[in-house]
Amino acid sequence: MASNSEKLKSAGLKVTHPRSKILEIFQSSPDNHFSADEIHLKLANANENVGLATVYRVLTQLELAGLIEKNQFNKTQSNYEIKKEHHDHLICTRCGKIVEFNNPAIEKMQEKVSSEYNFRLTTHVMTLFGECLDDKCQENKD
Amino acid sequence: MASNSEKLKSAGLKVTHPRSKILEIFQSSPDNHFSADEIHLKLANANENVGLATVYRVLTQLELAGLIEKNQFNKTQSNYEIKKEHHDHLICTRCGKIVEFNNPAIEKMQEKVSSEYNFRLTTHVMTLFGECLDDKCQENKD
DNA sequence: TTCCTTGCAAACGTTTTGCATCGGT
């Protein structure tokens, strides 16, 4: 497996401090989804002086390089996660928990729907919103 | 079927010019999806002097009243359509065409996925992006 | 040394809000 530096280089990006650090953050939390602001905050907490504009620029570059993925769960901000096999999301509207899932049967039917309407399917967004039944979340029930 | 005035009244909203006009726009194009700006433009073209802020306020109220539905197809702006039976969308990324579809089998599997992950499903977003094979769209192929 | 990268501040587009005025009921 390639190192972070190699990944950046092969994307045509110089290996700089902000880029390495941001990539590290994603790799150390492979199941987490971060907003640009959260990344910025994490860097600040680690005494890394990186401007918010740079965070946005780096996130865009990493996405373009196929190293991370951008999600639009809510209207207000974008969320980024490290690139993995394709999956969709299940989000708890009470505690914010995000679960990744992959359901080949649904994907197949999406293809079928598309061809029925004479479309060539390229991508899709499928996000399920609900309430998780975890103890931690249930405790906050009103 | 209730008139527009009755719908507004039963939502606790006064029957005003902007509200009636906006509701009319949606009803006269039941298959169209409009942004706030498009509504604003349509009103201006019809020599209706309605402020953009009012358009946003009315759209929010109509959504709250269950008369229209808000969609987030792209990051930049929200789209509104008149409320119908539940459906999802298929969008052509080349010509912007939006097709509505409803697939009970997929919906059933979404329920199944949710319960597998111990979630009580409340809503979902499913939007398929592709390229439609309509003549009009194909003409624009590069 | 080159030219990519960064930080800062200003610009951006959409949406929201404050406030004085207007208008249904």
Next chain:
DNA sequence: ACCGATGCAAAACGTTTGCAAGGAA
């Protein structure tokens, strides 16, 4: 006449961009 609804302008919000200074190769 009351109180909600409106128009306008300004603010808010996440994100992008211009520019001069900094840093990897």
